[in-house]
Amino acid sequence: MPNFALDGSRYNVVQTHVQIVKYCRVAPVALWAFEYLLTLDDEVENIWKAQQWSYTHGIFFTVRYLPVVSFLCANFYALMGLEMDMCLRVYKAYFSTLLILVVTTEGVLCLRTLALWHRHKLVRGMIIALYMAVCIAATACIAVSLTLDLDSVCNSSAQAMTLNKFVDNMRGLEESQERVMMGSFLAVAIFEFVVVCLTVVHGFMVSPRTSSSRLMASLRGGNLLYASALLAISILNTIYFHLPVEAGWTGLFDVFQVVLHGVMASRIKLALRAANNIGGTDRIRKLDSIKLRGFAPTMQFIPYTEHAARWNSSIDAQP
DSSP: OOOOOOOHHHHHHHHHHHHHHHHHHHHHHHHHHHHHHHTHHHHIIIIITOSSOOHHHHHHHHHHHHHHHHHHHHHHHHHSOOOHHHHHHHHHHHHHHHHHHHHHHHHHHHHHHHHHTTTOHHHHHHHHHHHHHHHHHHHHHHHHHHTSOOHHHHHHHHSOOOHHHHHHHHHTTTTTHHHHHHHHHHHHHHHHHHHHHHHHHHHHHSOTTSOOOHHHHHHHHHHHHHHHHHHHHHHHHHHHHHSOGGGSOTTSSHHHHHHHHHHHHHHHHHHHHHHHHHHHHHHHHHHHHHHHHHHSOOOOOOOHHHHHHHHHHHHHTOO
């Protein structure tokens, strides 16, 4: 393995980049905490107080709280001096949570897009096929990355070494692990790009003369916002994983992508749950009004002959 020795100025630049990467791995914690406090009332109202629990609650809790495990593992690996065994466990746990969260989040985005194209079987089939292909590709890439030479990664984390030695150890992973991880982020970015394109096409397909419901317009606008944000961070991760390892930018936005995927997916679920609860309340009120009308006494007109007989009897009864 060649020795990529760094001079004094280059050493300081790379060391600065490594410190920035560490800060960017910690900063998403503040984003997640702010988002959590901002939507805690909605979570309690629409999730915890639900009368019936289903698989959607499992999806919500996965995308809501799994980022905590993910950025804890990432920060333990980056900031703590771990032993070899513990480092391997933390490293594998981080990428496992990354895989689960990305697949689940893209699944939520897929369901939202399917709802948008519910009248087009061909488009729905294409979306499902593409989502399955992306899941298989991302799973394969992360699985392959976990079977590569992880000793070099954990040696750089567990042992106190100079930056030159760190670069020498990590350089061997540039053409293997970093390329494989870039492939997983690229697969996710392709799916999100297709979702953005389909959402834009759906907006153009709606004729100005056709009355579009507020729910469909909200679904389309939200889908475009969520998919565009996720696409932007996926492209950034793909670019930074493509950079040379000795530049010091490896893993700059991976934790941020995990947190952003969780935040966006949880917002999607909360918005859909709130809309469903509103619709359910309206239906209950309508059913209650029907039941009240059923219990109300039936109004009937008395026949004229009977009414006349009662009138005559009342007159005869008077003194």
